[in-house]
Amino acid sequence: MSPRRTRYAAVTAVALAVLFAAGAVTVASAEREEGPRAPASASADAGFARDMSVHHQQAVEMSFIVRDRTTDPAVRRLAYDIANTQANQRGMMLGWxxxxxxxxxxxxxAPMTWMGMPVTGAEDGALMPGMATDTQLEALRKASGKEAEVLYLRLMTAHHRGGVHMAQGCVDRCSVAVERDLARGMVDAQESEMALMADMLRERGATA
Known part of the structure; x- marks a missing residue:
């Protein structure tokens, strides 16, 4: 190989080495910014995914109950939206x-340990903030018409308040960017739905 080609090869090798090194630094920096790829079992990321999956499951259950206890299109449409959205989000969290x-x-x-507020004594089946008790769920199953609508809207409003509290906890504590984004979306969507449910309750002469 000629001296000129040798020098060219050497310069090229150095340039490639610099590019690869810069790329490695960029990837490492990105990984640090986005958080660990596999959070620890005791992390806020894992705790939120577990607890919110349980929380969401009850919202889906309540929505299916009220769907069969009223013919009101607005309440049935809201129940469908909540059930569909939260079932999909639950699938995402369990998938993570x-x-x-x-x-x-x-x-x-215990539930909520990742937020520093473990729930050690669940009241009548209510494992986390905002969750309905077994007694309240049974009352919803027995109600019908306007009574079922009002009870559902009240229970779901309380459920959303608890859900917003938990989702904001993930926004503040979780390290995985995509999970924080999901939690932030939950806060926005559920606050909007609480405002809608407040209007629906007023239309039925009730309050949250």
Whole structure:
């Protein structure tokens, strides 16, 4: 190889090395900014995914109950939207736990531990803030018409308040960017739905 070609090859190798090194630094920096790829089981990311999945499941259950207890199109439409949205979000969160190779239920860890406020004594089945009790769910199953509509709107308003509190906790504590984005979207959507439900309650001569 001629001296000129040798010098060219050497310069090219150095340039490529610099580019690869810069790329490695960029990737490492991005990983630090986005948070760990696989959060620890005791992290806020895992705790939120587990707890909000349970919280969402009850919202889906209540929405299916009221769908069969009223013929009011506005309430049925709201119930469908909530059930569809929260079922999809629940699937995403459970999928992340699978992706992170973490258990969906962590034995020995109370709900809300990741927020520093563990719930150690669930009242009548209400495991987390805003969740309806078993007694309230049974009352919803037995109600019909306007009574069922008002009860559903009240229970779901309380449910959303608790959900917003938990979602904001993830916004403040979670390290995985896509999970924080989901939590932030939950806050916005559920606050909007609470305003809608307040209007629907007033139309029925009731309050939250």
């Amino acid at each position: 736990l699978d992706l992170w190779d973490l258990p969906k239920v962590e034995s020995g860890t």
